[in-house]
Amino acid sequence: MDRKFDGSRLRFARLYRGKTLTELAKETEISKQMISQYENNDSRPSYDKISILAEALDYPHDFFMQADQYNPQADATYFRSLLSAGKMDRSSQKYKLMMIAELYMALAEYISFPSLNLPNVSFSGNDSEIDDVVHEQAISELEECAMMARQKWGLQDEPIDNFQFLLEQNGILVSGYPTNTQDIDAFSQRTLVGDQHLFIIAVDQGQKGEARIRFDLAHELGHILIHPWSEPLEDISKDEFKMRENQANMFAGAFLLPKNSFIQDIMAFPTDLEYYLFLKKKWKVSVAAMLYRARTLGVLSFNQYQYLMRQYSKKGWRKHEPDDVPFLLNENIFQGAIDTLFEARYFTPATLMRFFGMRGINLYPNEIEKLLHLRAGTLKTEETHTHPVRLKLVTGDNLGGADVTSTDSRSE
Numbered sequence: 498m499d500r501k502f503d504g505s506r507l508r509f510a511r512l513y514r515g516k517t518l519t520e521l522a523k524e525t526e527i528s529k530q531m532i533s534q535y536e537n538n539d540s541r542p543s544y545d546k547i548s549i550l551a552e553a554l555d556y557p558h559d560f561f562m563q564a565d566q567y568n569p570q571a572d573a574t575y576f577r578s579l580l581s582a583g584k585m586d587r588s589s590q591k592y593k594l595m596m597i598a599e600l601y602m603a604l605a606e607y608i609s610f611p612s613l614n615l616p617n618v619s620f621s622g623n624d625s626e627i628d629d630v631v632h633e634q635a636i637s638e639l640e641e642c643a644m645m646a647r648q649k650w651g652l653q654d655e656p657i658d659n660f661q662f663l664l665e666q667n668g669i670l671v672s673g674y675p676t677n678t679q680d681i682d683a684f685s686q687r688t689l690v691g692d693q694h695l696f697i698i699a700v701d702q703g704q705k706g707e708a709r710i711r712f713d714l715a716h717e718l719g720h721i722l723i724h725p726w727s728e729p730l731e732d733i734s735k736d737e738f739k740m741r742e743n744q745a746n747m748f749a750g751a752f753l754l755p756k757n758s759f760i761q762d763i764m765a766f767p768t769d770l771e772y773y774l775f776l777k778k779k780w781k782v783s784v785a786a787m788l789y790r791a792r793t794l795g796v797l798s799f800n801q802y803q804y805l806m807r808q809y810s811k812k813g814w815r816k817h818e819p820d821d822v823p824f825l826l827n828e829n830i831f832q833g834a835i836d837t838l839f840e841a842r843y844f845t846p847a848t849l850m851r852f853f854g855m856r857g858i859n860l861y862p863n864e865i866e867k868l869l870h871l872r873a874g875t876l877k878t879e880e881t882h883t884h885p886v887r888l889k890l891v892t893g894d895n896l897g898g899a900d901v902t903s904t905d906s907r908s909e
């Protein structure tokens with residue numbers, strides 16, 4: 498195994514932590530010019546200097562001494578708060594999703610994850626203006642895209658029970674962890690690893706209610722299905738970014754609240770806020786999103802919508818709607834995969850961490866637990882003897898989870 502210092506790993510770790518050269522230089526008392534030379538492999542740091550940098554970045558020393566086995570490349574990352582989020586905050590989340598992609602690829606050597614199964618939708622509205630006075634053609638196309646997505650995934654015109662599971666069983670990876678900034682609450686990324694494109698959605702959790710998180714997931718699904726991924730989003734104009742955000746919001750509303758069945762529901766009391774609270778329990782969508790959807794569908798007039806939103810504001814619901822309690826994602830497909838490997842005695846936490854290290858993923862256990870939305874302590878138990886078993890993970894109703902079939906493929 499090559500134990501030579503790799504400067505690209507230092508740059509990865511620095512950007513993963515959202516630190517500038519200047520900030521890291523101040524924390525380590527190593528000049529930013531020297532750190533830059535380290536990152537570009539123009540100079541090699543001593544063991545002591547690597548230790549200082551590793552401590553400042555909260556990375557194991559070995560991380561900097563191994564090449565990246567998977568070399569993920571992020572095509573683009575959609576942030577809901579691109580205009581307000583700082584550059585280094587965005588960079589940090591981008592690199593975290595790239596690390597999630599690496600962990601996925603390592604686990605995929607033993608686990609057969611669901612294949613990517615995206616609806617083939619057609620949306621030509623990328624150049625259309627969408628604001629409060631919506632463009633009719635774009636609206637029609639977004640409705641069609643949402644309907645096609647529901648049909649592709651076998652959904653009826655009813656509320657989606659477990660949206661996270663729906664995304665995961667169709668090959669979209671979902672994770673949730675504190676982003677440590679109020680400016681980033683949900684984001685999605687397409688990452689190229691080898692010849693495979695992975696779509697990853699992450700949400701900031703711990704503050705928002707279930708309705709908000711479900712809408713965030715649907716919003717990011719909208720980006721995945723209807724927007725281009727081959728261009729740096731920092732290069733597009735503010736107006737175009739706002740337009741894409743509006744389009745993703747409208748897709749989310751159409752996907753979560755299918756036209757016919759939702760209209761049937763709201764026609765009983767379309768101007769009664771308390772009735773929308775009742776519907777919130779059924780559809781698991783915020784009152785604000787339902788009101789906007791009702792306006793988009795023409796059930797509410799402009800004046801009715803404005804009146805209801807004023808009443809909504811007077812009740813203090815803009816900050817906190819009734820029945821909103823902090824919501825955490827369900828145990829996800831990563832937890833199911835790792836539980837499966839442990840239960841089959843193929844790995845223990847200790848041997849799995851060593852395996853990750855052999856693939857160049859040298860992180861502390863608690864870091865991986867946070868990234869993959871694992872139960873605390875998943876990767877910290879006593880080591881026991883294991884037997885190699887080849888596994889296949891098949892998603893099922895018990896997600897984190899899965900129905901699992903396994904075949905013994907060891908050679909003795």
